[in-house]
Amino acid sequence: MKALAFAGRNRKEILRDPLTLLLGVVMPVAMLWLFSSLEGIMPLDLFTIEKLTPGMIVFSFSFITLFSGMLLGRDKTTSFLMRIFASPMKASEYLIGYAIPLLPVALFQVLVCYGAGVLLGFPVDIHALTGFGVLLIISLLYIGSGLALGTYFTDRQVGGIFAIFVNITTWLSGIWFSPSMIGGAFEQAANLLPFVHAVDAARAAFTGGFTQLLEPLLWVIGYTIVIFGLAIVGFRKKMKGSK
Amino acid sequence: MVIEIKELTKKFNGELAVDRLSLTIEQGEFFALLGENGAGKTTTIKMLSCLLAPTSGDALMLGDSIVENPLAVKKKMNLSPQETAIARNLSVKENLEFIAKIYGSSKQETKQKTEELIRKFGLEDYAGKKAKNLSGGWQRRLSIAMAMISEPEIIFLDEPTVGLDVRARIDLWKILLQLKGDITIILTTHYLEEVEALADRIGIMQAGRLRALGTLEDLQERTGLEKLQDIFIQLTEEEEGP
Ligand SMILES: Nc1ncnc2c1ncn2[C@@H]1O[C@H](COP(=O)(O)OP(=O)(O)OP(=O)(O)O)[C@@H](O)[C@H]1O
Ligand SMILES: [Mg+2]
Numbered sequence: 306m307k308a309l310a311f312a313g314r315n316r317k318e319i320l321r322d323p324l325t326l327l328l329g330v331v332m333p334v335a336m337l338w339l340f341s342s343l344e345g346i347m348p349l350d351l352f353t354i355e356k357l358t359p360g361m362i363v364f365s366f367s368f369i370t371l372f373s374g375m376l377l378g379r380d381k382t383t384s385f386l387m388r389i390f391a392s393p394m395k396a397s398e399y400l401i402g403y404a405i406p407l408l409p410v411a412l413f414q415v416l417v418c419y420g421a422g423v424l425l426g427f428p429v430d431i432h433a434l435t436g437f438g439v440l441l442i443i444s445l446l447y448i449g450s451g452l453a454l455g456t457y458f459t460d461r462q463v464g465g466i467f468a469i470f471v472n473i474t475t476w477l478s479g480i481w482f483s484p485s486m487i488g489g490a491f492e493q494a495a496n497l498l499p500f501v502h503a504v505d506a507a508r509a510a511f512t513g514g515f516t517q518l519l520e521p522l523l524w525v526i527g528y529t530i531v532i533f534g535l536a537i538v539g540f541r542k543k544m545k546g547s548k
Numbered sequence: 549m550v551i552e553i554k555e556l557t558k559k560f561n562g563e564l565a566v567d568r569l570s571l572t573i574e575q576g577e578f579f580a581l582l583g584e585n586g587a588g589k590t591t592t593i594k595m596l597s598c599l600l601a602p603t604s605g606d607a608l609m610l611g612d613s614i615v616e617n618p619l620a621v622k623k624k625m626n627l628s629p630q631e632t633a634i635a636r637n638l639s640v641k642e643n644l645e646f647i648a649k650i651y652g653s654s655k656q657e658t659k660q661k662t663e664e665l666i667r668k669f670g671l672e673d674y675a676g677k678k679a680k681n682l683s684g685g686w687q688r689r690l691s692i693a694m695a696m697i698s699e700p701e702i703i704f705l706d707e708p709t710v711g712l713d714v715r716a717r718i719d720l721w722k723i724l725l726q727l728k729g730d731i732t733i734i735l736t737t738h739y740l741e742e743v744e745a746l747a748d749r750i751g752i753m754q755a756g757r758l759r760a761l762g763t764l765e766d767l768q769e770r771t772g773l774e775k776l777q778d779i780f781i782q783l784t785e786e787e788e789g790p
Contacts, residue, residue, distance in 0.1 A: 391597045
């Protein structure tokens with residue numbers, strides 16, 4: 306109940322700042338269109354729309370990290386969080402309240418990017434449903450990352466860190482090209498981070514390649530659990546005021 | 549008694565902010581906590597409202613320990629923080645409803661309490677406006693109203709009247725006078741006329757310690773001075789001795 310009331314507040318706070326939301330939808334769609342039209346022109350071995358679409362949806366989730374991180378970071382700096390810390394809510398209720406409203410945002414991004422992909426030639430079939438389901442699981446990784454950032458950093462710091470984060474999710478995620486093209490340390494780093502696995506899982510889900518789905522999805526889930534754990538630990542500390 | 553503070557101490561990186569504070573406050577009392585900037589008032593309030601873990605010591609709030617059972621304490625109290633704390637993108641009404649709900653009010657109660665507080669604080673014209681579009685003083689009023697909507701048994705008001713215009717301040721005094729006797733109010737302020745008008749008892753902190761405690765009459769007698777301002781100056785000027 307309390308978590309839901311808090312989720313309601315956060316939903317309003319996010320949806321009434323439509324600029325960030327717009328960024329999280331318009332930019333990925335524009336990039337999808339751009340890169341799919343580059344296909345064939347560029348000498349590089351870029352991906353086709355079949356591979357770009359799921360990758361781009363995962364990329365769009367980076368903005369969820371920004372939303373949740375900024376929201377939590379701002380609540381912290383404006384002492385709003387302090388006020389509600391004095392209320393009888395538990396750490397888990399806070400984090401659920403921050404996380405829940407971002408799921409519909411993620412779903413919205415999925416549907417808009419998928420729709421754009423279909424217009425650009427992405428094949429429509431029944432596996433899309435699996436794709437949506439897997440993408441929602443993946444979105445938790447990005448929601449959790451935002452909450453962890455917002456727990457440990459202020460909103461301004463989150464803005465700066467996001468610039469780095471989005472570069473990582475752009476280049477080390479295998480959305481535009483496979484990290485194996487570059488190889489070496491680059492490929493290794495990419496494989497140790499969850500982003501390339503998230504993209505792999507999304508692609509496998511949309512093609513119905515269930516045997517290829519499991520391993521990358523486990524990477525994603527593992528990282529999600531660890532990151533949420535970090536957020537909870539940091540949050541509990543904040544609640545006790547041990548700055 | 550409602551609040552029983554026992555040797556409450558807070559250190560920040562080894563520096564004492566609150567030093568073995570012991571104090572009891574009675575049911576329905578209006579207690580004014582005074583002190584210069586940095587004396588430790590806000591730190592004390594944060595510890596009592598379970599926002600900051602004490603380095604040592606404890607306090608019982610209506611029988612529940614802030615260290616052992618913070619959740620039980622939180623249900624019974626609320627605070628208006630020193631800085632205005634509101635949800636910026638929510639309307640005035642939504643802000644109030646939100647706080648009522650996270651303190652466990654039902655839909656019906658929430659609606660009724662919200663209307664009541666909007667009336668009490670003269671917020672009618674602003675009820676539908678986003679909080680971020682209000683002037684500083686009106687945001688302040690909202691922030692105070694949010695502390696009252698949960699109908700706490702103990703309320704902490706940390707410099708509530710900063711930034712309020714004359715009328716708003718007098719209106720707030722009236723609201724507080726109505727509450728006086730029913731709920732326990734702990735107020736910090738740098739406006740001493742406010743204390744003279746409202747407080748049952750006064751505690752003066754200096755450098756984390758309680759320097760003086762008593763009714764206005766007690767303090768007048770002790771110092772031989774009439775005005776609280778003079779009393780305050782004298783008591784906080786005294787050498788810091790053992
Ligand atoms: N989070 C913190 N970290 C380190 N030191 C702190 C922290 N919060 C407060 N202090 C220190 O504790 C002391 C008491 O601060 P506090 O905010 O309680 O004072 P105050 O009496 O409320 O003052 P004011 O009238 O200015 O609001 C100050 O010396 C302050 O610098
Ligand atoms: Mg203070």
